Amino acid sequence: MQILLNGICNGMVIALLAIAYTVVYLPTRVFFIALAGIYVGCAYLTWHLTQKGVPAGYAILLSVALGAALSVLCELLNHRRLQKNKASDGAHMISSLGIYMIMIQAIAIIWGNEPKILKTGVETTYHVLGFTMASSQIIDLIGASIAVGGFFYWLKHSSLGLLFRGLADNPLQMALLGYDTNRLRLVAFGLSGALAGFAGILSAYDLGFDPYVGMNAVLLAVIATIIGGKTDFIGPLVGGLILGILRAEVVWFYSARWQDAITFVILAVFLFLKPDGLLGKAGRLESRE
Numbered sequence: 001m002q003i004l005l006n007g008i009c010n011g012m013v014i015a016l017l018a019i020a021y022t023v024v025y026l027p028t029r030v031f032f033i034a035l036a037g038i039y040v041g042c043a044y045l046t047w048h049l050t051q052k053g054v055p056a057g058y059a060i061l062l063s064v065a066l067g068a069a070l071s072v073l074c075e076l077l078n079h080r081r082l083q084k085n086k087a088s089d090g091a092h093m094i095s096s097l098g099i100y101m102i103m104i105q106a107i108a109i110i111w112g113n114e115p116k117i118l119k120t121g122v123e124t125t126y127h128v129l130g131f132t133m134a135s136s137q138i139i140d141l142i143g144a145s146i147a148v149g150g151f152f153y154w155l156k157h158s159s160l161g162l163l164f165r166g167l168a169d170n171p172l173q174m175a176l177l178g179y180d181t182n183r184l185r186l187v188a189f190g191l192s193g194a195l196a197g198f199a200g201i202l203s204a205y206d207l208g209f210d211p212y213v214g215m216n217a218v219l220l221a222v223i224a225t226i227i228g229g230k231t232d233f234i235g236p237l238v239g240g241l242i243l244g245i246l247r248a249e250v251v252w253f254y255s256a257r258w259q260d261a262i263t264f265v266i267l268a269v270f271l272f273l274k275p276d277g278l279l280g281k282a283g284r285l286e287s288r289e
Contacts, residue, residue: 044116229276
């Protein structure tokens, strides 16, 4: 049970980033690799602000806001222009990769390549009902759960969330009905950047960070999305939890060096046997165009 709890704590952060990726992918079909740079950049900005004496809460809010703003700029300056020119999905992906590389080089120039961590001092551990949890695990679990729960509440109970679900389900039909899909795309990118930035901060507090951890984190998020199903927003949550638990099992029984290998073996199995994921379902042809 201790392993299960550890996996859930890690899996919730993976799930949060997977949802951030899916928030852009479902309505736009953009493979948003630049999200990896936002993920790392928010962690570095939070670290920088706290080093300057800014209270942690304000530092996190400012960093998450910057993540949302950077993501929106990626849409305005890059993906929207490519969309108007009817660029291919590959062009979107390559340009997003280029933005990511620029972000990472800027981070390395400003803050260096040395690993950093947000928490300071000796970490406190708590023993509850026979389980042992570090303070960083508790923060990960509570923070990610609040963010994921808030996202699903907004998605289900707000009028903007309803429009966003329509855009994710069938962007072409939403445009034909006269809705401002460009505005909704901005919402998607801004929300994605905010969620990814917060996930990066949570991970930085637990595991530390350097300029290059973002790409591996986003790859895990994409794999979680494929495992759970990439046709709705529940799939990434389920996939993230499964991936977190399985990776925790590997660390406990074997070694942390095997985590990535097992992760990609699981990905291969799903791609061959169940490419739509656990909760995936085939969509209508016109919704994919």
